[in-house]
Amino acid sequence: MKKYCFGVDVGGTTVKMGLFSTEGELFDKWEIKTRTENGGEAVLPDIVDAIFGKMEERGIRKEDVEGVGVGVPAPVNEQGIIKDSANIGWGYKEVKREIEELLGGIRAEIGNDANVAALGEMWLGAGKGCSDMIMVTLGTGVGGGVITHGKVIVGANGAGGEIGHLCVNSEETERCGCGKKGCLEQYASATGIARLAGKYLEHYDGQTLLSSKSISAKTVFDAVKEGDKVAVEIAEKFGRYLGCALANLAVITDPAVIVIGGGVSKAGPVLLPFIEKPFRESAFFANQDTKFVLATLGNDAGICGAARLIIE
Amino acid sequence: MKKYCFGVDVGGTTVKMGLFSTEGELFDKWEIKTRTENGGEAVLPDIVDAIFGKMEERGIRKEDVEGVGVGVPAPVNEQGIIKDSANIGWGYKEVKREIEELLGGIRAEIGNDANVAALGEMWLGAGKGCSDMIMVTLGTGVGGGVITHGKVIVGANGAGGEIGHLCVNSEETERCGCGKKGCLEQYASATGIARLAGKYLEHYDGQTLLSSKSISAKTVFDAVKEGDKVAVEIAEKFGRYLGCALANLAVITDPAVIVIGGGVSKAGPVLLPFIEKPFRESAFFANQDTKFVLATLGNDAGICGAARLIIE
Known part of the structure; x- marks a missing residue:
């Protein structure tokens, strides 16, 4: 053997x-x-x-x-x-x-x-024992892998599971790196969260822990942990895009668990409710039991x- | 053997x-x-x-x-x-x-x-020889099956491939049979096409072969074949919802071929360009070669x- x-x-x-x-x-x-x-x-x-x-x-x-x-x-x-x-x-x-x-x-x-x-993550991490799983990696971009029957979806050209390029906003005017407009990556990556925050702060002069000079996904979620209302609103916006996209994905692959990984996930458990709430609100009835967990294997x-x- | x-x-x-x-x-x-x-x-x-x-x-x-x-x-x-x-x-x-x-x-x-x-359809029909395929069935509802690695996606609860319940319109006010609003089925099923046509004719009193008394997916595509402009506009609307939904689906499963079946597909080859055009316009670059074909096995x-x- x-x-x-x-x-x-x-x-x-x-x-x-x-x-x-x-x-x-x-x-x-x-x-x-x-x-x-x-x-x-x-x-x-x-x-x-x-x-x-x-x-x-x-x-x-x-x-x-x-x-x-x-x-x-x-x-x-x-x-x-x-x-x-x-x-x-x-x-x-x-x-x-x-x-x-x-x-x-x-x-x-x-x-x-x-x-x-x-x-x-399916073999040894957060999705252990699941043969139907989605992993979303929130880093500089949004990547991931979609697993069904215990295998990753690869596709005819090896381009399966490009979660970051789901179109989530047909009204978007700025382009994603891929050339399309309104890709999930434009709102849910570390860069995307910073962009959402930047846009918010442009038209805001009230109180907030956030400063447009040092804006990043990390500073946003640090401020969320301090109860900063502006940061919470930005996180809600991010979560709405991601949660609704994942609900649509669940209609197709009916996962037992959705694993959130990548640099943004270092914010920790505070992250999950922002994604889960819009997911539950827009998910198909058969997918309401899908669990959300943070990745555990890191690098x-x-x-x-x-x-x-x-x-x- | x-x-x-x-x-x-x-x-x-x-x-x-x-x-x-x-x-x-x-x-x-x-x-x-x-x-x-x-x-x-x-x-x-x-x-x-x-x-x-x-x-x-x-x-x-x-x-x-x-x-x-x-x-x-x-x-x-x-x-x-x-x-x-x-x-x-x-x-x-x-x-x-x-x-x-x-x-x-x-x-x-x-x-x-x-x-x-x-x-x-993968084994003996329009998708013969493809191990990565999507079939959409346009009937009373919108159903289908998503195939990757030669196997249908079943999911954790057996609810995989529910293409008809992809959310394609977050502005919709009427409810789908499933309880959600804006499901693909509300626009791309036989019933959905008739609904789109009905709504169009409510606010239209110009010339058309369509009559609100006998509206159906069949009468719409029959009128398309006669070059009726109103019918073409309705078909374009249907195709935009379906084509964009399929482009999002292709980002995940990267299919070689998309098979269109069900009662609505009896309209024949005239149907395909209405779906293909918006698909190509909104698809990820890696999915531009995806082929569209009609189902061949019928019942x-x-x-x-x-x-x-x-x-x-």
């Missing part, structure tokens, strides 16, 4: 790596640098060297390794091919085929990093989910 | 049944009456009698049957349990367990009828998809 698997989370600066048992025990984790120069040609060889090094260090044989899962910051199709991943330096790349050649007999599975983080979600790609 | 499977589509009036090869060849199809009296207690025994009768007629032994798939007009969870199906007379019912007991050794799988029809989609439940 194969006992081990590796989870690899490729980012633009570092590659996070983990050695797991196939049952989900994390034995070891470490990082290497992402060498993006020359079209990122060293990235996969560096990963494989690090894996072989770890195997030697611990006396693990190839036949004891179930496989290596890799999360990458790009859409990935079912064949493990990406079309472009600018922050790694990669263009079109057959990631699965290339890394399997380097691994010489060990199987690899490739997934999109946001999707893979969702899988991590380890990527390596956990990548390892989980190997265990179907 | 097991050669045969049965597909059963349970409706409020008749039960449609089909005998298939596991490769997808339809050998025989027939109907029996749905006896809904006494809490629908005869429905499952009647189905099993009909299956055993067909097996005897054709000299098929139990060991040659891979299984029996059943589509029912209710949400069904992964255990094949329904909570309520009023038009069959059933309340809480463990459909899978009960029918497997009656079948004495033949496996059964149960699915929601709209989801199952989607699976039918057989249910038995085909039910049989497909057996072949994973």
Whole structure:
């Protein structure tokens, strides 16, 4: 019986790596640098060297390794091919085929990093035991992963689960980075919350702890914790966009649990009621029992989910 | 090797049944009456009698049957349990367990009828060969099925794929049958199209082939075919609600193809551009290649998809 698997989370600066048992025990984790120069040609060889090094260090044989899962910051199709991943330096790349050649007999599975983080939370984190789950990552952008039947929705082009690009406001005049107008990301990302706050403060000269000079998602939720009314109104606006979008998503995937992660979620439990209330108000009757929880794995979600790609 | 499977589509009036090869060849199809009296207690025994009768007629032994798939007009969870199906007379019912007991050794799988029809179109119809597909059924209501990784999204409560209850208009004042306001079903079902037309004609006294006395989805699309400008405007309104809703859905499931079925789709190819145009205008860049096609199996989609439940 194969006992081990590796989870690899490729980012633009570092590659996070983990050695797991196939049952989900994390034995070891470490990082290497992402060498993006020359079209990122060293990235996969560096990963494989690090894996072989770890195997030697611990006396693990190839036949004891179930496989290596890799999360990458790009859409990935079912064949493990990406079309472009600018922050790694990669263009079109057959990631699965290339890394399997380097691994010489060990199987690899490739997934999109946001999707893979969702899988991590399902396997070992806030969604443990759920095969129907949505994870929303509220960071610089809004990402996430949608899980049904215990698998992440990948889609025909590897572009499934792009939660941040749900249209939530057909009246919006400013454009999202993707070129569309009214994307969820424009209101529910860290940047989006700061934008909502900035717009509010432009037309407000009453009392508030918020100052337009140092506005961020963090300062907004810090002020919410102090009971600042303006901050609460901004948080309500953010929550309405996100909660209603998630209610529409629940109509389609009927999740048992919705996991909120990413930098914005560091605000803690204070965040959840702002999302849950509008969700309950606009959700379909069959989805009223959906639970909301905060992500628990933090930066380890990527390596956990990548390892989980190997265990179907 | 097991050669045969049965597909059963349970409706409020008749039960449609089909005998298939596991490769997808339809050998025989027939109907029996749905006896809904006494809490629908005869429905499952009647189905099993009909299956055993067909097996005897054709000299098929139990060991040659891979299984029996059943589509029912209710949400069904992964255990094949329904909570309520009023038009069959059933309340809480463990459909899978009960029918497997009656079948004495033949496996059964149960699915929601709209989801199952989607699976039918994927297996033998308009979505043949696609493992990422959305089917929208435009009938009295709006139903459908969302397929990813070749499987229908069922969800934690069996309520996945309720496309008709996506909220598409937060300004709506009238209520949908589900209790919410602004559901897609209020604009894109046969009833919804007639409602849009009725509202238009209330405030219009110019020339049109449409008459408020005999308004229906059919008369609207018949008038579209004659070039009637009012009918075209109504169709555009319908298409905008549906196309934008499908664009949002595509952001999540990234389908290769979207199949349009149900009574309204009998209008034929004239229907598609009304949906496609707003879809392309509001879709995420990664989903621009999604194809739109009309369903091809008609009333057989249910038995085909039910049989497909057996072949994973």
